Amino acid sequence: MMIAVESFLLDPLQEGTLQHRIRQMVAEGILSGRLRAGERMPSSRKLALHLGVSRLTVTLAYAELVADDYLHAEGRSGYFVSRTAPQPGKTQPRPNTKPSTVDWARMLGHRPPSGDLNRGKPRNWREFSYPFIYGQADPSLFDHANWRLCMMQSLGLKDFDRMSDDQFEQDDPGLLEYIARHSLPRRGILARPDEILVTLGAQNALWLAAQLLLNQRRSAVIEEPGYPGLRDILTQTRCRMVPVAIGPRGLQAADLPPHPDVVFCTPSHHCPTGATMPLEARHDLLRAAQEQEFLIVEDDYEFEIAQGRAPLPALKSLDPSGRVIHVGSFSKSLFPGLRLGFMVGPAPFIAEARALRATVLRHPPGLLQRAAALFLSLGHYDVMLRRLSRSFAARREVMLAAISAEGLMIANAVENGGSSIWMRAPDGVSATALTEALKPQGVLIERGLPFFGATDAPDNFYRIAYSSIPSERIPEGITRIARTLKTLQP
Template identity: 70%
Template structure:
């Protein structure tokens, strides 16, 4: 790889001769890591023309750098960054003058929660032999060939305008039609196109909803434990956030406090315990919401991953007053990197959500929307979903059998589907410590503290998912967790 000549800029305020300034510019580029060992440098002729200096000045600067082993010369091939050049970490790069003049602690109007969203899912999770990590795609279950074909079809001349045009606030009509005619009716929901908005996943849908409905004078109720990403979204609105305890069957309608303006919930598959809100409780929740004039935001999380039973109707399908806003996503069932979801609500709300989305990101990428619409409409999505459901059901059965054999304690729902189990450690055992120690055994689990309003209340809980680990590795992974728990070294 060659270093681009355009990456060289001469600082007019720097003291010294032209030769010394060029030498320092190259040395700093190597020390900062912008120029790496073995990369070809611009020729002296090109660099001289770019900087507006004589060629001999650049040649002399290069010669100094060769003498100091920053560069090496290879006959007529030119100059290259030397294999003996310092590594970027060996010497701290020079900092720009006045770089610390701004007090960012005072200038930032808001600082997002410092707890990383990827806790329990390090970037190198695939290097672990027993990755019980949630929300990642299994390449053995993904339909690579047909997705590739749909991407190629979306790249064709016929779809060129949909891929390349700035559609400002509009979505792919074929994708919206599929959501309206196929996805939503399966949840018992009937919606017109002006009641649907495509989003960058469920996270983006929740953000748009919170920004439109909440402010400092309003109160939002959330599940506890619950989705930690939502908690940070609500902090950004400066609203009052009230946690509502979750029972064995999910959110308890009677425990939603009076004065709640917006309730956020996951009735189809509670995050993270896996509980499913019973049908009678859904009706009770809608009754309470009507009596208190509360809006409900329903995150229809993992409804499609069921094991041997049909999913219950969505809360939105039971709503007769237009007070439920429905959030759906293809990211969990298709693949998380897709980042495609949707909002469903009354037309006035969707109109404002569309306008807000346009001010931030216009619309999700047209290429992805069109490729997804092809994948969905051609039936590939349904076929893959059936394959996922069968595989997850088998993996869940193996995991439950292994957990029972090893004496592990399940802290959440057992028989409702999904792609994970909510677990509890023995008394006195920190799940955070357990997760850290298991790294030595090539095992990944997700500590549960971050799901709680008060993290200390969740230190005995952890989540183990089976979407990213093969069936044959599950028993040994569970055995390694059990061995760590039996080791008794928790001081």
């Protein structure tokens, strides 16, 4: 690979001869890792012209670098970064690199969350033998061939304008049509295109809703335990957060504080317990919203992965007064890296959300929207979803049998569907300690503490998912969890 000549810039304040400064500039580039072994340097003529120096000066600097084994010459091919040059990280930092003197604690008016967005899940999770972690794609269940074909078709001349042009605030019409005609009717929702907004996943939709509906004078009800990402988002609005404890029937209207402004909930499958809100509880919540005049943001989390029963109607489909903002996502059912979702609400709200989105990112990438629209409209998504549901149902049965055989405790009512189970460790056992003790054994689980907002939250809950682990490995993984729990009991 040729290193661009524009990568080099002489510091006008640096002392020394031109030859010495050029040598130091190249050496520092190699020591910092910016210039890598085997890469081809610009010719002495091009570099001299770019820097405004004589070619002889560059030639002499290159000769010194060759003598010090930073570069090596290959006849008429030119100069290359030596493969035996000093390695980055084994030398002292650049002497002219100075730390920032800005007091960022004072300068930042709005601080983003500084916590781990990955919630402790290592990025090398695929290297573990028993990855009971949630929210990652299983390559054995994904339709690689048809997704590749849809991506290639999206790159064709026929769809070139949808892929390449700046669409300003508009979304792909094919994707909007699929959502309006197929995704939403499955949830009992009828919506016009001006009532639908494509988002970069559910997280982006929740951020847009929070920014438009909340401020420091308003209050928001959140589930406890609940989705940590939502808590981070609401912290940025400086609203008053009111956590409401979740039981086996999900969020209950009777537990709400008086006159909240916005209620955030996951009625289909509560995050993280998996509880499903019954139909009568949904009607109770909607009646309370009308009587107390608050809005509801419904995160329709994992409704597609319903095993053994039809999913209950979405809150939005039962809403008689337009008080529900519905959030859906293709990220979990297709693959997490896709980052495509949607938001449904009254046209005035969606218009404001569209304008806010346009100020930040215009619209989700046109190529992804086009490819997803093709994958969905050609029926590949439905086929994959059925395969996903069957596989998850089989893995769930294996996991429940293993849990029962080992005598582990499930923390909530076991609902059909979803892709994980909320667990409780015995009294006196820390789930954080359990998580760390299992890693050397090749077992990954998620501790429950990040799902709680209270400082005195219990540390004996954990979540085990079956979306990322094949059935045949589940029993041994559960056995290792049970064996480790016994060693940690007081």
